[in-house]
Amino acid sequence: MECTVSWTGATTGARSGMGFVAETGSGHVLMMDGAPDAAKPENGGQDLAPRPMETVLAGTGGCTAYDVVLILKRGRHDVRGCSVKLTAERAPTEPKVFTKIHMHFTVTGRDLPAEAVQRAVALSHEKYCSASIMLAKTAEITTSFDVLAA
Numbered sequence: 001m002e003c004t005v006s007w008t009g010a011t012t013g014a015r016s017g018m019g020f021v022a023e024t025g026s027g028h029v030l031m032m033d034g035a036p037d038a039a040k041p042e043n044g045g046q047d048l049a050p051r052p053m054e055t056v057l058a059g060t061g062g063c064t065a066y067d068v069v070l071i072l073k074r075g076r077h078d079v080r081g082c083s084v085k086l087t088a089e090r091a092p093t094e095p096k097v098f099t100k101i102h103m104h105f106t107v108t109g110r111d112l113p114a115e116a117v118q119r120a121v122a123l124s125h126e127k128y129c130s131a132s133i134m135l136a137k138t139a140e141i142t143t144s145f146d147v148l149a150a
Helices: 008-012 052-074 114-128 130-135
Strands: 003-007 020-024 029-032 078-090 098-110 140-149
Touching (some): 003 008, 029 052, 052 078
Parallel strands (some): 098 140
């Protein structure tokens, strides 16, 4: 796996702005930017894209939701939808790692047993989701879920 991240200000010769573009090994592009900094505008972003740590959180959500859907489908469950809302806290000082992450899954399906969803979430959290398992080295990760009928 590879990824190249380039500062967008460097391509124009500008020294202001904190935008970056990531080009993934699979050929996709992802924009990132920093938050504006009123005290030091030259150090801040323009708020044009997600922050890098937001993309880490989003990637973790994608990783675990992928697992949950795949586990349910492999179990021959009629899953119709899956979303996960991640709420995170970060350390107050540098490095501002994630210290707590809560993942709330909303899974929709037809005759979908809560036990199957609970098992899928647990398997993702404990065995399959590389991103959440990696983040669990610094963050306390908790989960919850709702099952909705389709």
